[in-house]
Amino acid sequence: MYTLNLFNRDIPINSFESGRDTIELRFLSSWGGTDTKAVQLQLQLEKFEKENPGVKIINESMSGTEFLFKLKTNFAQGNDPDVFGLWPGSDIKILIKQGKVADLTGLLDSNKEWTANFGEDAWGYDQFDGRIYGLPCEIIYEGLFLNKDLFAKYGVKVPETYEELKDAVGVFKDRGIIPIAYNSTPEGTFLYQNIVMKLGGKEDTENPYKSGKINQCYIDGMKYVKELYELGAFPKDAFTIDDKTRDNLFIEKKAAMIAQGSWFIGLGSLNAEDETVDVIPFPAFNEGKSYPSSIIYGLGNGNFHMSTKAFDSYEKREMSIKLLKFLTSVETAKLFSHETGFISNIRIPEEDMQTSRLMRKGKELIADSLELVGPTDSFIDRNLWEQILVTSFPQVLEGRKTPEEVFEEMDRKAMQQ
Secondary structure, eight states: OHHHHHHHSOOOGGGGSTTOSOEEEEEEOSOSTTOTTHHHHHHHHHHHHHHSTTEEEEEOOOOTHHHHHHHHHHHHTTOOOSEEEOOSSHHHHHHHHTTOBOOOHHHHHTOHHHHTTBOGGGGGGGEETTEEOOEEOEEEEEEEEEEHHHHHHTTOOOOSBHHHHHHHHHHHHHTTOEEEOOOSSTGGGHHHHHHHHHHHHHHHHHSOEETTEEOHHHHHHHHHHHHHHHTTOSOTTTTTOOHHHHHHHHHTTSEEEEEEEGGGBSTTSBOTTOTTEEEEOOOBOTTOSSOTTOEEEEEOSOEEEEBHHHHTOTTTHHHHHHHHHHHTSHHHHHHHHHHSSOEESBOOOGGGOOOOHHHHHHHHHHHHOSOEEOOGGGSSOHHHIIIIIIHHHHHHHTTSSOHHHHHHHHHHHHHHO
């Protein structure tokens, strides 16, 4: 009862300072570095500091795979961030089980007006044993991005099926255009993830194991990526290039297609108003269990949490809550949605919406989809995914390891954990 009452009290901030002049809050998300939302995030955190004298936000955000490594390392070393962003999946579930993430249910129950700003359908992503541990702010989707001008120039049909995708690969390869911008990193597996989703549908993708055995769509997905590799669909240096280089191949029109997500759109990446780019559901497979319109859909890193350490801190609790409310406010959501592919789960009044062309396209994909499937990599232990599956892809593509051997190795590793 003390905790719930505390949320409703008007307690002076200086009562938490314990003699310190400044309260420092550490914030960590993937919206740093080259991420399309990095600049806007920093501006918003600076605005929060100005509105709250005596508070310093230490923004430790970083993009790419470095973010998750830093987050997990910080928690493992007891250096927990106060407020952080993290998508649903195995990583946040582990932190919740370890008692490292604050239960926000009471806070939300005592702030009905704030809670009402969130789209209701997304709360399920942040529930664990009936309790809420996150604030779902950012909706994401994945699809196949196309350089329409290249398709028009070479008379290539926009692929609706895998067979048509292979036809497109052949034409672009013959014209000296990289068919698909791909690399062998965790982000590079967006291609594989979309193939798995199209093969397995929602049930087999989101429940990858049956009777302790990996579903066939995960095996066959690797085989289809191998077939595309053998057809010459990927850059020659696909095993060595980084994510930014891969993305730039598409942006600079050196590649015709890329499997990517809504976060790909925005400052420093894909122009949100680019008329020469389109995004479509990944092409369907004859034996696939999903609908042609099915897409990968879920919450992005704009899914905010508070550490238990901050929640239990008499000094930091109230200001951490204030930061959470600020990050999930209508005003903040408007700023993110105006400049990027950010699709807000915060209810922005229709008259205030200034959606970009590609954001509107993304919303159309979501609305038209008969089946929304969670991101494939969120249903398998992230350590196993990145340390074994991702690193094994070059060997699989070159025929030095089979997909079955990859998952057998993952099973052995899982038993040792």
